[in-house]
Amino acid sequence: MRWAARRCRNFTNYLPDAISVIYTFSTSVVAPGDFSTLSQAWPRLQIVGLDMSDAYVRHARRHLGRWSRTRFVVGKAEAIPFPDSSQDAVTSIFLFHELPPKVRRSALRECARVLKPGGRLIIQDSLQRDDQKDYKGLLQLFPQNYHEPYYASYTKEDFGTLALACGLVHVRSVMAFVSKIMVFTKA
Numbered sequence: 001m002r003w004a005a006r007r008c009r010n011f012t013n014y015l016p017d018a019i020s021v022i023y024t025f026s027t028s029v030v031a032p033g034d035f036s037t038l039s040q041a042w043p044r045l046q047i048v049g050l051d052m053s054d055a056y057v058r059h060a061r062r063h064l065g066r067w068s069r070t071r072f073v074v075g076k077a078e079a080i081p082f083p084d085s086s087q088d089a090v091t092s093i094f095l096f097h098e099l100p101p102k103v104r105r106s107a108l109r110e111c112a113r114v115l116k117p118g119g120r121l122i123i124q125d126s127l128q129r130d131d132q133k134d135y136k137g138l139l140q141l142f143p144q145n146y147h148e149p150y151y152a153s154y155t156k157e158d159f160g161t162l163a164l165a166c167g168l169v170h171v172r173s174v175m176a177f178v179s180k181i182m183v184f185t186k187a
């Protein structure tokens with residue numbers, strides 16, 4: 001199975017069961033595989049893809065414009081351009097390790113703000129420091145080999161505690177190769 005499809009399947013497993021409308025905040029616009037697979041699996045979903053990069057959003061629109069229920073918005077995770085309690089689910093793929101700690105906290109707060117009560121936040125990102133001891137060395141090397149200035153702090157971050165401070169309850173975490181999926185519900 002392609003990596004993007006596998007990631008999408010991991011994701012959809014954790015969406016709530018009964019959803020009429022899902023708006024998805026995600027940076028997936030640069031990985032069209034994620035969105036197109038999600039749209040194919042759930043063709044009636046209304047999905048919004050959000051990314052701070054104008055170029056990535058234009059690219060996504062070019063490739064995924066045929067999905068009439070999918071639209072794309074340029075915007076920041078720390079200032080999501082949607083009203084309070086307006087979304088059934090919020091997702092994010094490989095965003096949080098890119099953010100400075102302060103922005104990481106603002107982004108989590110924003111995800112919580114736009115979710116409806118009972119709504120679900122699903123974050124997929126890198127494994128963290130103590131998730132799999134066999135990969136510990138790899139996680140330490142990653143920011144040394146690539147320009148990832150906030151990765152080391154991400155690997156130490158306690159998302160359960162941070163999320164709780166925003167009104168999000170940790171439901172479960174599932175490891176998937178070098179990534180993990182963290183699922184939260186808005187109280």
Ligand SMILES: C[S@@+](CC[C@H](N)C(=O)[O-])C[C@H]1O[C@@H](n2cnc3c(N)ncnc32)[C@H](O)[C@@H]1O
Pocket residue numbers: 026027028029030031050051052053056075076077078093094095098099103
């Ligand atoms: C590592 S890429 C992940 C892209 C895609 N989701 C994937 O899995 O292939 C990180 C993405 O986050 C976006 N990004 C970084 N900081 C952001 C922010 N503060 N708000 C919204 N998007 C941001 C970047 O423009 C980039 O598209």
